[in-house]
Amino acid sequence: MVEWFTFTQIVIALAAGVLCLVLGLIGRTPSDLSMGPIAFVALLLIAQLVTSAIAPAVGNHPTGSLLEFWMYQVAIVLVPLLAMVWALVERGRWSVVVLGVAGLAVAVMLYRMWVIWTGA
Template sequence: MILWFTIVQLVAACGVGLLCIVLGLAGRRPSDLSVGGLALILLLLIAQVVIAIVAPLAGNPPSGSALEYWVYLVSAVLLPPAGVAWALIERSRWSTVIMGIAALAVAVMVWRMHVIWTVQVA
């Protein structure tokens, strides 16, 4: 993984997560702002998939379990669409909060992926 890209993903996911939670607790229903934030997170995760495919070929293999890394990555890619689907089915303030929780969960998963890729000794 690339450190600066990991930091970009963490800042985006934490920012969108906190924004969605604040908007939801303020009584706002899902809007273009909250759904667009999750779309941004999804685009960053898709870029991470490409990086994870190219990095080992370029001589940057994970130091931890590649299987564990890919399970985290696939799970993280599934969270934003699941949060948006929930928001489109149930258009309430709580679905906005759920999108925020999904974004914060992605942030935790991205950090764990970084640890698996760089810190662990195989």
């Protein structure tokens, strides 16, 4: 994993999660303001998937469990996508809170993936 890219993703996921939590708790329903940041997080996670697949070929080998890392990688891409589907199906304020929780969960999972990759 590329360290600066990973920590940039963590900051963006945290910001998107907090924004969606605040919007949901004040009663806003899903809109571009809440779906956009989570969609951007999902796009960054797809870029992370590609980067993680290429990294070992260029000399950046993982030191932790490769199986555990790839299980996280598959699950982390699904989290924001499934949260966005939920927000589109159930157009209430709680679906925006779910988007926020998904953003925060992505941040934690990214950090765990970095720990697995680096063996820190």
